[in-house]
Amino acid sequence: MFLAERKDLSIRFPDSLERTSANIINFILNHGLKERSGAEKTSFSERVRSEIRELEKSLCQVEKDKQLLEIRVVEALRTKELRGNAQDRVATHLDQEYQGMEEKVHKLVKGSKKVLIDLWAAETKLNEKGKQLSGLSFEKRHYETENEELFKKINKENVALLKQSKVLGQLQKSLTALRRRATYLEISNNILRNKFRKSFSEARYPNY
DSSP: OOOOSOGGGOOOOOTTSOOOHHHHHHHHHHHTTTTOOHHHHHHHHHHHHHHHHHHHHHHHHHHHHHHHHHHHHHHHHHHHHHHHHHHHHHHHHHHHHHHHHHHHHHHHHHHHHHHHHHHHHHHHHHHHHHHHHTTOHHHHHHHHHHHHHHHHHHHHHHHHHHHHHHHHHHHHHHHHHHHHHHHHHHHHHHHHHHHHHHHHHHHHOTTO
16 A cells, blocks of 8 residues: 555564554554655655555444444344244244144044944944834833934934034144144244344355
8 A cells, every 4th residue: 555665664563562543553653754854754744644544544444344244243143032032932832822722632532432432322222222112012102202302312412523523623724724834933933044144154254
């Protein structure tokens, strides 16, 4: 950036000083004109000061860019943490809902099995009573009345079983929707992680 008119006038920047814009400018001002005097020193001073101002502007801009980059990285990390916590809460809630649904389905299946067993028992009982009623008209009419009541009960139980089957189907659909939602959230989380890694890599290595 500066003209090297004479190599014997070059001075090494001290290793003991931190390489900040203020130290660099002071070093140039203190040593850049050390070996000159008169009109030559004045001309060289104007040229050097002009370049120093440009250097100072560049250094200030670099420092501002660095601060902005640090702010962006911190904000990105904070955003990732907040999104991660929110997604964890959603995943926990979905898992709890899924477990609750599984318990309900288990109870419905268990209840349905019990209804089927009762139906089979009732059918067996009806068959046995039908055999006993053969040849006995009075007892047959009595048992027919009882059978009608049992058939009504069976029909009611069949209706209840049908309703439970519909509820079971709805619960299965809800479970399927919950699984799809959980899969979507997992995919979204992976996409956000990849975007953050890419953004962090670009911010950390801007020249690559």
